[in-house]
Amino acid sequence: MSHCAVHGCKTSMYNKPPGVSLHPCPGSSEMRSRWLLLLRNKCPMLDWSSSKLCSKHFENKYFDNQRNLKSTAIPTIFPNPSQSVKAIEGGPVLKTKMDRHLSKMTQAQLVADIKNTTVRLREPLNLSEFLTNDLQTRSDAPLEAKLWLLIKKQDHLNNRLMETIVKNKANAELAENSVEEVSKSKKDLEKNIETYKYIVKCLQEKQATLEEQIEILTAVESR
Ligand SMILES: [Zn+2]
Incomplete structure (x- = not known):
């Protein structure tokens, strides 16, 4: 669709002022349900696959450096100031x-x-x-x-x-x-492992000494 889906918003592909862009709806069901909460009374003809929202409805923090809409973006700015509700993210929309x-x-x-x-x-x-x-x-x-x-x-x-x-x-x-x-x-457990490692080291040293002694004994015997 070439028009912004928000009721009362005049932005369309043909008249959008510089800097304003149109964005498709999110694909994930989690984001869709968050959008739905915010758009309930704002978009009479919302269609997830074809509807687009213009960038006027998103706070700056929802755009990256290339002015692409982040996947976590939610629309919170709407035309009629009396209906404009600053949503608490993920929280309920406070209407009255x-x-x-x-x-x-x-x-x-x-x-x-x-x-x-x-x-x-x-x-x-x-x-x-x-x-x-x-x-x-x-x-x-x-x-x-x-x-x-x-x-x-x-x-x-x-x-x-x-x-x-x-x-x-x-x-x-x-x-x-x-x-x-x-x-x-x-x-x-880590302490125990350290102790075992120490014991193994001691045993290895002992074995080395024993081997040395065996070597000496063998040498003495063969003389
Ligand atoms: Zn719009």
């Missing part, structure tokens, strides 16, 4: 002001904030009356009950995720320890 604000809070802050808020809101005493056996809200349940069920589920999920994080941390520590042990036993 709320997302950006939330991403600035630490995990601990978020947890504390949620806990404080839920404590202040009072859980309806009759919540269970609005729930079915498979933990859904009945159709006549008020919105408050639906929201409370959601909060409970979310809270449970958070706890589980925290457990997973703690477990992963413990596993990582175990792995680190065993790496240390391996390197320690490797050192021991």
Whole structure:
């Protein structure tokens, strides 16, 4: 295709200003999925094999000295400034002001904030009356009950995720320890090898002395 695939971008093969170039999409599925995250709302007609993007959508660091696009390049610059999102590489694209604000809070802050808020809101005493056996809200349940069920589920999920994080941390520590042990036993082994080498050397010297003595004895005997 001769036009840049980014919606609202006017660059084409025929009108591109000097210094602007058109680049094909990446071939690897890993890079494609990263591009897809960034181009979701930007390229209505994206076709991996034929679509091209112009160099205006890539930061300078993604070009080599010959102005070739590096294989790790991702498009992060888009025409409408309000939609231009500086993507965190490999991370989620933060679309709204709320997302950006939330991403600035630490995990601990978020947890504390949620806990404080839920404590202040009072859980309806009759919540269970609005729930079915498979933990859904009945159709006549008020919105408050639906929201409370959601909060409970979310809270449970958070706890589980925290457990997973703690477990992963413990596993990582175990792995680190065993790496240390391996390197320690490797050192021991190296020490042992040095000792054996020394013993072999001593034995060789001893053998040489013995051979010398045998030679002398043979000489004496033959006289
Ligand atoms: Zn373009």
